[in-house]
Amino acid sequence: MDKQVAIYVALNWLAVFCYVAATIANVSGVVFRKEVVERRSYYPVWLGLLVQSVAIIYWWRIVGHGPYMAPSEVLSSDAWITMVVFLVFMRFFPRIRLASVVVFPVTFLLIALAIFYNPGIRSLPPTFGSIWLVLHISFYKISLGTLVIALAFSIFFLLKNDRVPSAWMQRLPDPDSIDLYAYRFTGFGFIFWAIGMLAGSIWAYKSWGRFWGWDPVETWSLITWLMFGVYLHLRRFFRVSGRFAAFLFIFCFILSLVSLFVTSHMGSSIHAEYFQ
Amino acid sequence: MNQFKRFFLSRTTIIFLIMSALTAVTLSALIPQSFLTSSERMLAWQTAHPFAERLSELFGLHRIYTHPAFAVILGGVTISLALSTWNQFLAAWRHTFNPDRGISNGECFSVSGTVADSCRTLAAKGYYRLGGTAEEVLLVRNPWGYWGNTLLHLGMMVTIAASLFIALTQQRGVIHLAERAIRHSSEPLLMEEHGLLAKPLLLPQALRLDRIAYSFWPNHGVRQVASTISFPGDSGTSETKTVEINRILTHRGIRYYQGVEFGHAFFVEVTSRTGDNRLYQLQIQHPETPDKPSYNDFQDLLGDGCLVRSKYWVDAERKSFDNVNPLLTLRLDCRGEEVGQIPIKVGEKGSIGPYKFHLRAFAPWSRLIVVNLSGMPGIFLGFFIICLGGVLHYFTTPREAWVCGATASKSKICWRATKFAGFYQDELASLKKTLGCVENHG
Numbered sequence: 001m002d003k004q005v006a007i008y009v010a011l012n013w014l015a016v017f018c019y020v021a022a023t024i025a026n027v028s029g030v031v032f033r034k035e036v037v038e039r040r041s042y043y044p045v046w047l048g049l050l051v052q053s054v055a056i057i058y059w060w061r062i063v064g065h066g067p068y069m070a071p072s073e074v075l076s077s078d079a080w081i082t083m084v085v086f087l088v089f090m091r092f093f094p095r096i097r098l099a100s101v102v103v104f105p106v107t108f109l110l111i112a113l114a115i116f117y118n119p120g121i122r123s124l125p126p127t128f129g130s131i132w133l134v135l136h137i138s139f140y141k142i143s144l145g146t147l148v149i150a151l152a153f154s155i156f157f158l159l160k161n162d163r164v165p166s167a168w169m170q171r172l173p174d175p176d177s178i179d180l181y182a183y184r185f186t187g188f189g190f191i192f193w194a195i196g197m198l199a200g201s202i203w204a205y206k207s208w209g210r211f212w213g214w215d216p217v218e219t220w221s222l223i224t225w226l227m228f229g230v231y232l233h234l235r236r237f238f239r240v241s242g243r244f245a246a247f248l249f250i251f252c253f254i255l256s257l258v259s260l261f262v263t264s265h266m267g268s269s270i271h272a273e274y275f276q
Numbered sequence: 277m278n279q280f281k282r283f284f285l286s287r288t289t290i291i292f293l294i295m296s297a298l299t300a301v302t303l304s305a306l307i308p309q310s311f312l313t314s315s316e317r318m319l320a321w322q323t324a325h326p327f328a329e330r331l332s333e334l335f336g337l338h339r340i341y342t343h344p345a346f347a348v349i350l351g352g353v354t355i356s357l358a359l360s361t362w363n364q365f366l367a368a369w370r371h372t373f374n375p376d377r378g379i380s381n382g383e384c385f386s387v388s389g390t391v392a393d394s395c396r397t398l399a400a401k402g403y404y405r406l407g408g409t410a411e412e413v414l415l416v417r418n419p420w421g422y423w424g425n426t427l428l429h430l431g432m433m434v435t436i437a438a439s440l441f442i443a444l445t446q447q448r449g450v451i452h453l454a455e456r457a458i459r460h461s462s463e464p465l466l467m468e469e470h471g472l473l474a475k476p477l478l479l480p481q482a483l484r485l486d487r488i489a490y491s492f493w494p495n496h497g498v499r500q501v502a503s504t505i506s507f508p509g510d511s512g513t514s515e516t517k518t519v520e521i522n523r524i525l526t527h528r529g530i531r532y533y534q535g536v537e538f539g540h541a542f543f544v545e546v547t548s549r550t551g552d553n554r555l556y557q558l559q560i561q562h563p564e565t566p567d568k569p570s571y572n573d574f575q576d577l578l579g580d581g582c583l584v585r586s587k588y589w590v591d592a593e594r595k596s597f598d599n600v601n602p603l604l605t606l607r608l609d610c611r612g613e614e615v616g617q618i619p620i621k622v623g624e625k626g627s628i629g630p631y632k633f634h635l636r637a638f639a640p641w642s643r644l645i646v647v648n649l650s651g652m653p654g655i656f657l658g659f660f661i662i663c664l665g666g667v668l669h670y671f672t673t674p675r676e677a678w679v680c681g682a683t684a685s686k687s688k689i690c691w692r693a694t695k696f697a698g699f700y701q702d703e704l705a706s707l708k709k710t711l712g713c714v715e716n717h718g
Binding site for chain 2: 093094095121122123124125126127129130173176177180181183184187188190191194195198201202205206207208209210211212214216219220222223226227229230233234237238
């Protein structure tokens with residue numbers, strides 16, 4: 001067992017090194033306008049993704065369930081999905097490429113944080129053996145990935161509207177476009193969050209006959225979703241944009257982190273099995 | 277009617293309604309709700325927060341979801357959603373089947389070739405002809421994207437309506453049954469809940485719990501729990517079925533779910549000082565590990581105001597769950613003081629104070645959740661419509677191209693993305709290149 005844990009932790013560390021190398025290359029490439037360096041920063045990302053995939057599959061085989069129980073599994077898979085979501089969206093929307101200066105560090109921070117938790121084996125409670133649970137968790141993770149991209153653009157907007165914006169900021173699209181990207185990726189996050197919440201209620205109904213139980217995780221997830229709904233409606237109907245929208249998004253993003261990682265510690269419920 | 281519609285569709289009303297719903301849900305997360313919190317915990321919270329307790333009492337904040345104000349918010353949201361869905365349906369219908377002539381806020385440019393040539397090129401790029409004449413044609417890529425918002429709001433409306441219907445008509449409860457015990461249909465359910473328009477749930481027939489099977493992971497976590505139930509019929513025959521976690525049993529319209537709670541029930545005969553004999557069934561949850569006991573308290577079990585406290589190990593030697601040889605410890609507390617305690621195994625006897633205890637037998641017990649509700653297909657349909665609407669709205673933005681003849685050999689194209697225009701500048705540039713743009717008109 002110790003040997004298996006050692007292999008898993010070593011693979012995660014290797015992935016961290018890859019992502020750190022990618023972050024350094026990427027940020028320096030963007031800031032110092034070295035396009036070749038920035039382009040090559042994706043080599044260690046692909047390597048890191050490969051190593052992390054091996055680590056996740058290896059641990060999956062050992063514990064006998066997907067990466068959604070122990071904190072180390074949850075954070076590591078969140079990091080993996082955030083990176084994959086970014087790479088997939090970049091394929092369709094090449095203009096989001098510069099969001100890498102936020103996405104890469106977030107990824108390595110998540111996986112580095114995962115390593116600090118004990119990766120002990122957590123057995124799967126019987127109610128967790130449902131495909132709806134897998135969908136429920138997967139869509140929340142995808143939502144987190146899209147929200148990280150929206151976070152990047154909200155931060156960019158605030159930086160670009162600084163009195164003295166840095167020279168590398170010139171490479172970013174104009175503030176209106178940045179604002180629009182933040183808006184749209186929040187929309188993606190809102191939809192994925194909704195699908196995650198809905199899949200969760202189907203899982204609950206299939207497992208214990210109640211599709212909504214008002215436990216802290218469910219309630220805070222609904223609050224977060226409504227808050228993103230307020231953000232989207234304010235933008236659409238009241239033409240709210242710019243700094244206020246960026247700060248409002250950052251508030252919503254923090255709320256989403258609380259919902260995902262803190263509320264499972266708030267009370268006893270089925271969600272209390274997760275991330276403990 | 278118009279004023280009514282204008283009020284419910286005004287952006288201020290919509291934001292106010294969403295903010296009100298958000299405030300209500302946030303308050304419910306911060307203030308313990310009486311339907312979710314035990315009376316002991318509620319009392320403890322009230323003692324710890326006297327000011328908040330006064331406010332909660334004044335405004336009914338401890339029962340937000342049954343408060344008339346919440347019903348008003350929910351009603352307002354539903355009306356607003358319904359009107360908004362209808363308006364958006366009309367707009368989507370007009371865009372799809374009766375589109376406007378020309379495009380406002382678009383970018384116009386000239387390309388070489390006739391209108392028919394440009395239409396052919398656009399069709400090859402995934403644009404569909406939605407209207408126009410031989411000289412002026414409207415082509416749209418992803419025309420189904422017009423329906424995204426309609427479906428998104430329709431889905432929410434269907435989900436809210438179905439949830440409301442379920443909340444009003446559902447019946448549910450819980451049965452704790454030991455192996456080989458029979459539960460008659462007239463007995464009330466534990467933790468019984470029913471909607472405002474429903475009566476308490478009565479099972480259509482008696483049931484007998486024939487067998488409980490459970491298994492554990494190597495680290496003692498519960499792997500599976502299953503109950504075999506038989507339903508005795510009128511003709512003397514009985515129907516036997518199995519329910520397990522994530523495998524629901526439906527029998528005569530009632531859905532049975534296997535709960536994760538299970539353990540051992542101890543049949544204890546108690547003899548009082550006067551010589552009265554009575555058999556009690558003490559159900560205790562299964563311990564988490566073989567070396568640790570599991571506990572349960574029974575207030576006023578013996579009718580003397582005292583508390584009977586119990587704990588048990590599955591294996592008296594505390595080594596394994598496989599060896600079921602339970603050791604039960606009973607303790608009697610009267611007026612806050614311990615009177616005494618005894619450890620007993622099956623067949624053994626002991627005394628605490630004036631009572632003699634005899635552990636006659638034990639058997640596994642488990643929780644069955646019993647549910648009778650309709651309306652879930654409405655929830656699932658609502659979910660499906662929301663997902664479909666969300667995907668259409670955010671992933672398939674319609675891009676409109678209005679093509680008209682400029683000269684005999686040139687045509688003019690006006691193009692726009694109906695939403696998130698900044699996202700599609702690359703597509704516009706690529707389109708111009710493919711069409712052979714010769715001149716921009718701004």
